[in-house]
Each structure stands twice: as C-alpha cells, then as structure tokens.
Amino acid sequence: MTGVSPNSQVKHLRPSELGTRDWDKSYQNDLENGFGEEEGADLTQLESWFDEVDAPQKVLxxxxxxxxxxxxxNPERTIEKPKVLDLGCGNGSSLFQLKLDGGYQGPMLGVDYSQQSVNLAQRLWKKHIxxxxEAGELEGGISFEQFDLLKDLPTEQSWWPxxxxxxxxxxxxxxxxxxxxxxxxxxxxxxxxVEAYPRKVAQMIRPGGYLLITSCNWTEEEVVRWFTQRAEVKELLKEYGRVKYPVYEFGGRKGQGVASVCFQRVAS
Known part of the structure; x- marks a missing residue:
C-alpha cells in the first residue's frame, strides 16, 4: 500500500493490472466457451471470486x-420482497445463490460496466428460466443491465426504484x-x-437499507474507514455487522483472508 488520503487517513493501493483489466475479453471468452451451460449445471455453484475462502456461502x-x-x-421482517442490487454482477452468481438457495423473493438487479458480463449473466438466467x-415451475425476478456507477447516474436509469x-x-x-x-x-x-465510490454506492441505498462489501484487499477496519469515516459518507452510512471467517495466525499476527462488512444507510 502506498499514499494516504488526507480526507480519511486510509491508505491507497498501488494501481495494478486488476484495476485496468479488460473484463469484456474475459467474459466474452466465457460466452464463447459455454461457461455454466454444461448439462445439469447448477447456477448456485458457478465459479466466483473468493470461493477459496468460502465467502459466497458465508455471505449467504x-x-x-x-x-x-x-x-x-426473520419472523419480524417488515419487507417481504426487498429490492436487491448487485454492483459488478459478473456471471450473476451472487444473485442466483441469493434467490435459489437463499429464498429472497423480491426484484433483483445485477449491473456491470462490462456488457459481456451482462450478456453472460442474462444467458445463464434465461437458460434456467x-x-x-419446461418443468412447469417458472421462476423470474432477476434482471441484468450494463451500467457504470462512476460515469452514469442511477436515478436516470429505467430500472431505478x-x-x-x-x-x-x-x-x-x-x-x-x-x-x-x-x-x-x-x-x-x-x-x-476509489475515493468517489463509497458515496456513489451509499446514494443507491434507501434510507434504512443495507450494503454488504466483501473485500480481499482491505481489512475489516479499513473497509469501515472507507465507508463511514470519510467526510462525504460519514453522515450516510454506519456499520451494522460483520461476516465471521476463520482467523489465521502467522508470525505472531492474526488475520483473515477476506473481509465482509455490512453497513446501514442512515435513515435521516
């Protein structure tokens, strides 16, 4: 890590290829090779980031x-069909798992700046539908759209709730x-x-709603600082909870391979 933002005293990561990678090519390759379309393929078991630390299952x-x-x-829930947004949906695995294994029944939207990602997720879900x-058990409720959060305005999109x-x-x-x-x-x-991202994300959550961030580049404390202690977000978000992962010890120091932190949008 290098560089410190005077706004928050949160360090920046050194730029790397993963931050500039042409994801269109990666997803186009998946499209051309029939990713996830094998006979009997299970949409809830698609390859996903953080699989090696079981993050998808822990988050679910x-x-x-x-x-x-x-x-x-939750027997006391007040929203029967919550509206769910997946930022950077990739192949759609997070929403597939949340709906098919998690039982969420509300409308779900996956967005990604990569049109090829959207095409892949749409194709996989259409095949499932x-x-x-054919089996007489139709299940819908998930859609995918191309969207660049850092350049496009969500409130101007047809899907904005x-x-x-x-x-x-x-x-x-x-x-x-x-x-x-x-x-x-x-x-x-x-x-x-990255400095503009937390506020843009916070503005997409209804007052009282929730944001769950999963990261392998930042510790839990760093994620909390990025999303609650910077001047532009500290009045918008507050920490709500954390997903528990196994803790490893090496050289006398303890840590975990991934951090998942849940935030709540301040109601006022």
Whole structure:
C-alpha cells in the first residue's frame, strides 16, 4: 500500500493490472466457451471470486440468518420482497445463490460496466428460466443491465426504484476499483476513482437499507474507514455487522483472508 488520503487517513493501493483489466475479453471468452451451460449445471455453484475462502456461502448464511432484517427467515421482517442490487454482477452468481438457495423473493438487479458480463449473466438466467418453464415451475425476478456507477447516474436509469434499493451487494468491485489508478473529479478536486465510490454506492441505498462489501484487499477496519469515516459518507452510512471467517495466525499476527462488512444507510 502506498499514499494516504488526507480526507480519511486510509491508505491507497498501488494501481495494478486488476484495476485496468479488460473484463469484456474475459467474459466474452466465457460466452464463447459455454461457461455454466454444461448439462445439469447448477447456477448456485458457478465459479466466483473468493470461493477459496468460502465467502459466497458465508455471505449467504449472513443474509439468510434469522437476525438479518431482510432475511426470509426473520419472523419480524417488515419487507417481504426487498429490492436487491448487485454492483459488478459478473456471471450473476451472487444473485442466483441469493434467490435459489437463499429464498429472497423480491426484484433483483445485477449491473456491470462490462456488457459481456451482462450478456453472460442474462444467458445463464434465461437458460434456467427456460428449463423451469419446461418443468412447469417458472421462476423470474432477476434482471441484468450494463451500467457504470462512476460515469452514469442511477436515478436516470429505467430500472431505478424510487427511494433506492433495500440491499446492495459488492463482492470484489470495490477491490477492483481500489486497484485502478484512474482519476475523476470529486467536489472540485481530481481524486482516484476509489475515493468517489463509497458515496456513489451509499446514494443507491434507501434510507434504512443495507450494503454488504466483501473485500480481499482491505481489512475489516479499513473497509469501515472507507465507508463511514470519510467526510462525504460519514453522515450516510454506519456499520451494522460483520461476516465471521476463520482467523489465521502467522508470525505472531492474526488475520483473515477476506473481509465482509455490512453497513446501514442512515435513515435521516
């Protein structure tokens, strides 16, 4: 890590190839090679970031626990069909798992700046719907759209729900943006795009709604600082909870391979 933002005293990551990688080519390769279309393929078991530390399953368990306010298993939930947004949806695995294994019944939207990612996720979900239609058990409720959060305005999109989303997911998008050296203007100053990301994400959550960030580049404490202690977000988000992972000890220091932190949009 190098460089410190005077706004928050959170270090920046050195720019790397992952922050500038042409993801269109990667997803186009998946499209051309029939990714996820093998006979009997299970959409809830698609290859995903953080699989090696079981993060997808841990996040699912957190979001479907009786304690999580939007969980289908929470007997006191007040929202039966929460609106869910996945930022940087990739192949769609997070939403497929949340709906098919997690029991979430509300409308779900996956967005990605890569059109090829959107094409892949759409194709996989359409195949699932077609198979269910043949079996007489149709299940919809997931859509995918091309969208660049750092350049496009969500409120101008046809899919924007008035007031924002009840739950926003980010699994690796914040990491990729953290590794980009690209800059943009924020409050009249040129900053790395990672500095604009937290506020833009916060503004997509309805007051009282939730954001769950999963990162392998930042510790839990660093994620919390990025999303609650910077001047432009500290009045918008507060920490709500954390997903528990195995803790490893090496050289006398303890740590974990991934961090998943849940935030709540301040209601006022």
């Amino acid at each position: 368990e957190y979001l479907t626990s009786e304690d999580f306010p939007l969980s289908p298993t 077609d198979q269910q239609s 008035e007031g924002g989303f009840d739950l926003v997911l980010d699994k690796g998008t914040f990491d990729a943006i953290s590794l980009s050296g690209e800059t943009m203007e924020l409050d009249g100053q040129a900053v790395r795009i």
